[in-house]
Amino acid sequence: MKITNITRSIAALLVCVSAHSFGATTHINQEFKDYWYAGNAELSSYKLQQARYGELNEGKAVLIYVSEQFLPKVQVKADSIKDSNIGVLKLNKHKSFLTGIYPYTIMTSTFSPINNEGHAIKVTNTTQEWCGNAYSQLNNRGLFEIQSHSYFEGEADKAFSLKQATLEDELWTKIRLDPANLPQGDHQVIPSMEYSRLLHIETKAYAAKLTLVKAAQTSTYSIAYPALNRTLAITFNNEFPYAIQGWKDTYKSGFDANAKVLTSSATLISTIKEKYWAQHNNKHRKLRKKLGL
Numbered sequence: 001m002k003i004t005n006i007t008r009s010i011a012a013l014l015v016c017v018s019a020h021s022f023g024a025t026t027h028i029n030q031e032f033k034d035y036w037y038a039g040n041a042e043l044s045s046y047k048l049q050q051a052r053y054g055e056l057n058e059g060k061a062v063l064i065y066v067s068e069q070f071l072p073k074v075q076v077k078a079d080s081i082k083d084s085n086i087g088v089l090k091l092n093k094h095k096s097f098l099t100g101i102y103p104y105t106i107m108t109s110t111f112s113p114i115n116n117e118g119h120a121i122k123v124t125n126t127t128q129e130w131c132g133n134a135y136s137q138l139n140n141r142g143l144f145e146i147q148s149h150s151y152f153e154g155e156a157d158k159a160f161s162l163k164q165a166t167l168e169d170e171l172w173t174k175i176r177l178d179p180a181n182l183p184q185g186d187h188q189v190i191p192s193m194e195y196s197r198l199l200h201i202e203t204k205a206y207a208a209k210l211t212l213v214k215a216a217q218t219s220t221y222s223i224a225y226p227a228l229n230r231t232l233a234i235t236f237n238n239e240f241p242y243a244i245q246g247w248k249d250t251y252k253s254g255f256d257a258n259a260k261v262l263t264s265s266a267t268l269i270s271t272i273k274e275k276y277w278a279q280h281n282n283k284h285r286k287l288r289k290k291l292g293l
Contacts (some may be wrong), residue, residue, distance in 0.1 A: 002232035010012035027116065027178040035241050036089065036114075038274040041066035045291035046246060051253035052198070053105070054260050055063045059097025059104075060293055061266050063244060064276070065176060066090050070111060075122045075139055087114040088121065089173050095194075102130035108194055112173035116181060119144075120170035136193045136203075140164070144190075146203060155200070165205035168192040168223060168232070175221060175234065176242050184210050187221060191230075199251070201228070213240065218245055224270055229261070243271060 021046055048059040069078040069085040078085045088111045095106045105128070111122045123138040132151030139145045143161040150156060165188040174182055188205035198201050209224045215238075222233040230251035236244045246267045252259040269292040279287060 020235065022273065025124065028114070031240055032256055036067045038273075039275065041276055042241075042271065042273050043234045043276060043291060044271040045116055045269040045293055046267055047292075048095060048097060049103075049265045050095065050265075051249075051251070051262035052097070052099050054254045054262070055099075055264060056264070057097045059095060061096075062092075062094045062291070062293070064092040065173075067114060068111075070121065072121070073112070086121065088112060089177060091173050091176075093194075096126055099129075104129045106194055108169055108192065109170045110167075110173055112170050112177065114177065116177040119164055120167055120173065122243070123167060123169045123193060127194070127197050127198060129283070131132065135196055136177060138167075138193070138195065144193075150197075152200070154229065160268065162190070162204060165190050166208075166210075168195075171221065171223070172197050172234070172244070173237050179212070179219065182210070182222075184212055186210075191228070195230070195249075195251075199228075199253075208243065244268070 004087055044063045044112060046061040046063070048054045048061045049094075050059050051057075066089075068088050068090050069081060070076070071078050071086040072084070072086045089107075091110045091112075093108045093110070095104070097104050106125070106127050108123065108125045110120050112120045119140055120138075121140050125136045127134040134150040134155075136146065136148045144164060145161050146159070148155065148158040166183055167190050169192050170214055171182065187208055187210055189208040189210070190203065190205050191201070193203075195201070206225050210225075211224075213220050213222070213224045217238060218235050220233050220235045222231060224231045228251065230249070232247065232249045233245060234247045236242050246265065249264040250261060252261060253262040270290055272287065272290050
């Protein structure tokens with residue numbers, strides 16, 4: 001059997017096993033399978049304006065979406081295909097920007113069940129800048145089990161649990177899976193790990209208003225936190241696969257009473273579908289040009 005036929009057989013098996021693992025759901029139709037089970041990741045690049053230290057800083061963001069097989073107990077990517085695996089849609093949300101002389105690199109990984117039932121299974125966040133590293137991890141095991149590590153004295157090493165609530169980080173995958181089922185109205189929402197880290201706020205659920213406004217070509221999903229004086233608005237296409245066109249995140253950028261209210265924003269540059277995990281040689285750097293990176 002030729003390598004191409006082997007690859008096609010494996011891809012077909014992935015679809016079969018994934019469909020078995022997911023159960024019957026309305027949004028997993030043939031169009032969905034053709035897009036998300038084709039063996040590629042979707043890579044979208046964005047021009048970024050990131051608020052930090054009372055200023056807007058230019059940078060780039062990349063959203064990497066890919067379907068994977070996931071181990072439900074250990075909560076990591078599976079090395080082999082089994083009926084006991086869970087199908088997930090993974091989002092790696094990557095940001096890079098400069099503040100003065102030194103750079104920031106932030107990545108949040110969210111693993112959401114592809115049947116779109118319940119909450120994300122796992123969320124992790126890393127932040128690197130010249131002052132140090134920070135890391136947070138949430139595991140959904142009935143309660144949300146959270147570990148947090150930071151170089152700041154008051155945030156050094158923590159482990160605690162929270163009751164389940166809507167996760168801001170999971171809303172980015174829920175948009176791509178089935179925006180018709182996005183939560184709306186008044187909810188308790190746990191802000192993104194990135195926001196909690198940068199603003200040094202307590203990781204917990206806050207009262208929020210969730211709204212979805214549909215226009216001719218795009219829709220905007222907004223999360224407003226009155227207690228945080230913050231609003232996040234995510235704009236995406238109305239048609240499948242509901243590609244995210246950009247976002248705006250408005251809040252006080254600073255830690256004193258006179259801190260400015262600024263709006264971080266991202267605008268889509270380009271989208272490609274590639275097996276990026278296999279494109280790690282020098283010859284593949286040309287693909288970054290397609291993304292404007």
